[in-house]
Amino acid sequence: MPQLSLSGVRNLGALALFLATGHCLAADDLRAVVDASVKPLMQQQSIPGLVIGVVKDGKAQYFNYGVASKDAKQPVSENTLFEIGSVSKTFTATLAGYAVASGKLTLTDPASQYLPALRGGKFDHISLLNLGTYTAGGLPLQFPREADNTQHMISYFQQWKPDFAPGTQRLYSNPSLGLFGYLAAQSLKQPFDQLMEKTLLAKLGLKHTFVTVPKSQMNLYAQGYGKDGQPVRVGPGAMDSEAYGIKTSASDLLHYVEVNMRPATLDPVLQQAITTTHTGYYTVEGMTQGLGWEMYPYPIKLDALVEGNSTKMAMEPHPVNWLTPPQAPHADTLVNKTGSTNGFGAYVAYVPSKGMGVVILANKNYPNGERVKVAHAILSSLDH
Numbered sequence: 001m002p003q004l005s006l007s008g009v010r011n012l013g014a015l016a017l018f019l020a021t022g023h024c025l026a027a028d029d030l031r032a033v034v035d036a037s038v039k040p041l042m043q044q045q046s047i048p049g050l051v052i053g054v055v056k057d058g059k060a061q062y063f064n065y066g067v068a069s070k071d072a073k074q075p076v077s078e079n080t081l082f083e084i085g086s087v088s089k090t091f092t093a094t095l096a097g098y099a100v101a102s103g104k105l106t107l108t109d110p111a112s113q114y115l116p117a118l119r120g121g122k123f124d125h126i127s128l129l130n131l132g133t134y135t136a137g138g139l140p141l142q143f144p145r146e147a148d149n150t151q152h153m154i155s156y157f158q159q160w161k162p163d164f165a166p167g168t169q170r171l172y173s174n175p176s177l178g179l180f181g182y183l184a185a186q187s188l189k190q191p192f193d194q195l196m197e198k199t200l201l202a203k204l205g206l207k208h209t210f211v212t213v214p215k216s217q218m219n220l221y222a223q224g225y226g227k228d229g230q231p232v233r234v235g236p237g238a239m240d241s242e243a244y245g246i247k248t249s250a251s252d253l254l255h256y257v258e259v260n261m262r263p264a265t266l267d268p269v270l271q272q273a274i275t276t277t278h279t280g281y282y283t284v285e286g287m288t289q290g291l292g293w294e295m296y297p298y299p300i301k302l303d304a305l306v307e308g309n310s311t312k313m314a315m316e317p318h319p320v321n322w323l324t325p326p327q328a329p330h331a332d333t334l335v336n337k338t339g340s341t342n343g344f345g346a347y348v349a350y351v352p353s354k355g356m357g358v359v360i361l362a363n364k365n366y367p368n369g370e371r372v373k374v375a376h377a378i379l380s381s382l383d384h
Contacts, residue, residue, distance in 0.1 A: 027061065030054065033381045034063045037374040042066060045366040048225055049076040052374070053254035053359040055350075056382050060254050068222040068363065078251040081213060081221040082361040083234050084346040085339030086174075087253075088246035090277065092181035093292030095192075095200050096132060097273030104187040107132065107276075114183040117154050126166045131180035132291045133281050135320060137162030139173040143238045153238035169317040170284050177292075178239025193241050203270055204259055209248035211241045221247065222363040224343020232343040244341060250361050257350045257357040260335070278335065280327030282320040285313065288327065289320070290335075298334040298351050299383070302376045309338050309368045334379075338372075340365045347371035349379065356382045 034052055042050055042065060049066035062078040099105035105114070111131055112123040122137070130136045139160065142148070147156035157179065163169075185192035190199075193211045201209050213221050226232045234244070248256075259266055263274045280288040280295060287308045288295040296308060307313070331353035339346040345365045349372075350357025358375045 030061065030378075030381065031063065033378060034374075037377045038063070038065055041366075041370055041374060045364065045370065046229065047362050047364045047366060049080070049222060050360070050362040051076050051078060051080060051082070051250040052361075052378070053078060053250035054378060054382070055254050055258055055355075055357050057355045058258070060251075062250055068220075070223070070225070072223075076222065076363075078254075079208065079220055079249050080361075081208070081210070081217060081247045081249055082346065082363060083224060083244075083341045083344040084246050084248055084253070084361070085244045085341045085344060087337050087339035087346045087348055088242075088244050089177045089339075090292035090337050090348075091196065091200065091246055092177060092184070092242050093132060093277045093290075094204075094270075094273050095195060096128075096180060096184035097276035097291060098200060098203075098269060099184045099187045100276055101269045101272035102188070105184055111136075111179065111183060114186045115154075118157060121158065122160075122162060123157070126162075128180060128183060129281065130166050131176050131183070133289050133320075134170050134173050134176050135167050135282075136173075136176050137164045137166045138169065138171050138317065139176040139179075140171070141173055141315065143175050148237045150238065156238070164317065167322070168319065170282075170289065170320050171317045172314045174243040175239065178243040181242030182239055196241065196246075203267065204256060206248070206252045206256060208252040209246060209256075211245050211247075213247050220249070222344075224341065225364045226342050227365070234341045234343070244339065250359055253348065253359045253361070254357070257348060257359060261350055261352040261355060261357065275329055278329035278333075280323050280330075282322045284318045284320045287313075288323075288333075293335050293337055295330075296334045296336070298332050298353070300334050302373065305334070305336070305376055306369045306372050309336070309372050311368075336372075336375075338368045340368075345371060347375055349375045351379065351383075354383055 048070050049068050052063040054061045064076050068074045068076045068080050107129040108127055110124050111126050111128055112118040126136045185195050196211055224232050263271045277291040277293055282289050334351050336349040345362045347360045358378045360371050
């Protein structure tokens with residue numbers, strides 16, 4: 001990794017000194033904190049554009065850096081659309097929570113109950129909750145290449161063989177959460193994309209969030225950039241909408257954070273849906289697994305949050321400790337989720353008891369640990 005520049009060291013030193021003084025943050029002070037975190041990061045990681053949205057007690061602020069496209073040199077803003085990768089899983093989980101609250105879905109039901117093609121096999125013994133919490137028995141991070149399309153995805157599940165007993169090990173998985181969302185849509189008897197765009201996003205008050213970006217909004221859709229610096233955007237794949245398909249802006253994503261922290265403004269069914277996603281189902285390595293969201297006791301040390309969002313947590317199986325009964329949402333909790341596509345990197349973190357949250361959107365995929373460090377610095381400054 002490139003070395004931190006001298007100016008970056010000075011910036012971080014100033015940030016540490018500022019935080020140590022314990023002052024409340026004025027707008028200019030918050031900008032100093034964000035600048036000190038973001039500017040050296042963008043230089044190190046060659047990130048073309050990055051937007052940060054911060055909310056504290058209902059007041060939103062945005063910090064925009066760089067461009068949405070290196071060719072057009074259009075500056076990013078809080079209205080620029082970014083791919084958010086696996087942060088999409090929290091939307092999928094909320095749709096499943098909506099199906100539960102509507103009486104159409106029960107998390108303890110076998111997955112096969114909602115799809116005849118899965119009946120008579122292993123999915124008779126794998127629950128919807130197993131799928132929604134990555135404990136089906138070892139579904140992999142990605143679909144194999146030959147099954148990564150709509151034509152072959154169901155036959156992949158029919159032929160898949162578990163490595164573990166259901167409910168014993170967490171292995172983070174797009175096919176697992178993808179199938180969870182797919183079955184939630186089956187229970188509501190509408191296509192997933194239609195339910196997401198026409199029902200859930202509308203009910204959440206998100207007017208600038210899409211599965212498929214409409215032509216009228218394409219001018220706001222940032223260009224993503226791969227590790228080689230070449231332009232890239234997300235392509236089609238099996239259960240792509242369910243697992244990593246949302247495109248949104250910092251403004252809309254921050255509104256989503258606010259309704260997750262303060263769901264009382266929503267209708268009762270959606271309130272219950274959000275409660276379902278914030279419920280703790282098991283603990284693993286200091287993290288409590290919700291539906292989509294991942295949660296930690298607050299306050300939390302930076303190292304623990306970085307470790308919880310590490311490659312090891314995403315790539316390796318971990319034994320789980322189920323919470324019986326499931327743990328009701330707790331106010332003193334940091335709720336978070338990372339997300340990436342080949343050309344974008346996203347991170348969301350918020351603390352309901354403090355009424356504070358941060359969203360970070362970039363048009364390049366860069367290490368999760370770096371995103372966590374920026375968010376932790378911002379939240380720590382807000383909490384002084």
